[in-house]
Amino acid sequence: MPCKDDSARSTDHNLSVPADDLRRRAEETAGTGQDLSQDALPPEKMQQLLHELELQNEELRRTQHELECSRARYFSLYDLAPIGYLTLNEEGLILEANLTIATQLGMPRGALLKQPLTRFILPGDQDIYYLQRKQCLESDAPQAWEMRMMSVDGYTFWAYLQATPQQNGEHWITLNNITKRKQAEEALAQKRQQLEDINRSLETRISAAVVEMHTKDDMLIQQGRLAAMGEMISNIAHQWRQPLNNLGLIVQDLRLSYELGEMTVEEMDQSVAKAMGVILYMSSTIDDFRNFFSYEKEPRGFTVNQVVSRALNFVSPALKCSGISVELDEQPDISALGNPNEYLQALLNILNNAKDVLIECKTDDPLISIRIFRDNDRSIVTIRDNGGGIKEDILPKIFDPYFTTKGLGNGTGIGLYMSKAIIEKNMAGRLSAYNAGGGAEFRIEI
Numbered sequence: 480m481p482c483k484d485d486s487a488r489s490t491d492h493n494l495s496v497p498a499d500d501l502r503r504r505a506e507e508t509a510g511t512g513q514d515l516s517q518d519a520l521p522p523e524k525m526q527q528l529l530h531e532l533e534l535q536n537e538e539l540r541r542t543q544h545e546l547e548c549s550r551a552r553y554f555s556l557y558d559l560a561p562i563g564y565l566t567l568n569e570e571g572l573i574l575e576a577n578l579t580i581a582t583q584l585g586m587p588r589g590a591l592l593k594q595p596l597t598r599f600i601l602p603g604d605q606d607i608y609y610l611q612r613k614q615c616l617e618s619d620a621p622q623a624w625e626m627r628m629m630s631v632d633g634y635t636f637w638a639y640l641q642a643t644p645q646q647n648g649e650h651w652i653t654l655n656n657i658t659k660r661k662q663a664e665e666a667l668a669q670k671r672q673q674l675e676d677i678n679r680s681l682e683t684r685i686s687a688a689v690v691e692m693h694t695k696d697d698m699l700i701q702q703g704r705l706a707a708m709g710e711m712i713s714n715i716a717h718q719w720r721q722p723l724n725n726l727g728l729i730v731q732d733l734r735l736s737y738e739l740g741e742m743t744v745e746e747m748d749q750s751v752a753k754a755m756g757v758i759l760y761m762s763s764t765i766d767d768f769r770n771f772f773s774y775e776k777e778p779r780g781f782t783v784n785q786v787v788s789r790a791l792n793f794v795s796p797a798l799k800c801s802g803i804s805v806e807l808d809e810q811p812d813i814s815a816l817g818n819p820n821e822y823l824q825a826l827l828n829i830l831n832n833a834k835d836v837l838i839e840c841k842t843d844d845p846l847i848s849i850r851i852f853r854d855n856d857r858s859i860v861t862i863r864d865n866g867g868g869i870k871e872d873i874l875p876k877i878f879d880p881y882f883t884t885k886g887l888g889n890g891t892g893i894g895l896y897m898s899k900a901i902i903e904k905n906m907a908g909r910l911s912a913y914n915a916g917g918g919a920e921f922r923i924e925i
Contacts, residue, residue, distance in 0.1 A: 600626060611640075640654050783814065784851055803838075803846070816906075868915075869919045877912060898910060910924075
């Protein structure tokens with residue numbers, strides 16, 4: 480219990496006799512065998528002796544009060560401490576224990592004395608205790624460890640112990656119940672395991688989703704190539720229509736001249752040369768179409784100007800038939816790194832898209848403007864039409880797969896998607912679209 484301040488602690492400043500001196504004088508008086516009765520002592524002597532005895536009695540009361548305060552502090556600090564204190568002898572028997580550890584072990588403190596500590600340790604953790612105690616004895620240094628303990632009523636708990644060896648062979652031990660901490664650690668470990676399981680499951684699902692996306696991308700690209708093949712067949716028709724017509728006229732002229740008997744050897748040679756020229760031209764276009772569908776695994780350097788020229792050769796017959804003009808502004812020898820055939824396919828998708836827009840909107844003086852230039856270390860190609868531009872609400876969607884503004888059967892919706900995949904995924908470039916100059920402009924950066 481807490482101590483109160485006592486006014487008796489302050490001594491009388493009028494008395495100069497120390498308590499030890501008073502005690503000594505009283506003992507000397509007792510040793511002389513003097514008669515201390517009132518008749519044997521003069522009043523002054525008797526009064527002085529009584530006063531000295533009162534001072535001694537006051538000192539005894541003060542000492543007793545301090546002792547009670549010390550006992551109260553000891554009770555608060557030791558017996559009511561939030562952790563357990565105990566003392567073990569050399570045999571591991573409990574010599575002293577506070578109320579906290581007695582409560583944890585479920586026994587009265589008096590009943591704990593002379594009990595072996597191993598009685599309260601789970602069998603599976605006995606080896607831990609013996610090992611730590613051995614190390615404590617051998618090293619003569621404090622040891623700390625965790626183990627499971629059990630009270631007499633069967634309650635199991637985790638304990639954290641710290642043992643300090645003493646010179647007389649005893650061990651002073653502090654014991655802290657860490658069950659809540661262990662439960663929190665176990666819950667945390669379970670949550671961590673659950674999180675790891677979720678992460679593994681998520682990684683598996685993500686991997687599967689990535690594989691599925693790649694499969695879909697491959698399918699879309701394959702569909703895009705099939706659509707491009709259809710465009711190429713259309714371009715072949717435009718490309719060959721005029722040469723075939725010329726070849727037919729040459730053959731008809733040969734037959735007519737032969738029937739009329741007007742053909743000379745020189746005229747025959749000229750007609751054959753014209754026919755062979757047409758055939759060679761058509762053969763060269765076949766090589767161009769064949770190269771278009773060839774696949775190169777490794778990227779290589781190529782000249783952007785040449786690829787743009789090839790693209791225009793493919794689409795120029797169809798553009799001329801639709802009355803669409805082409806304006807080309809180029810810096811010479813602009814180079815890039817990648818697959819030139821894939822780059823060509825991206826260009827053709829954009830050019831064909833511009834052609835379809837101009838035909839659909841029936842623009843006066845339809846025009847496709849192409850610029851080729853270098854910006855810092857990147858090659859730039861811009862393709863702009865004057866078809867009125869793209870509506871702002873659909874502009875962010877034009878590169879989505881299967882998105883098209885064309886009527887049913889007039890578009891697959893994968894051409895621009897495939898072009899963006901080629902430029903950005905395969906060639907680490909950038910393909911963007913925006914409205915400019917009364918139409919839509921596509922910008923290819925590599």
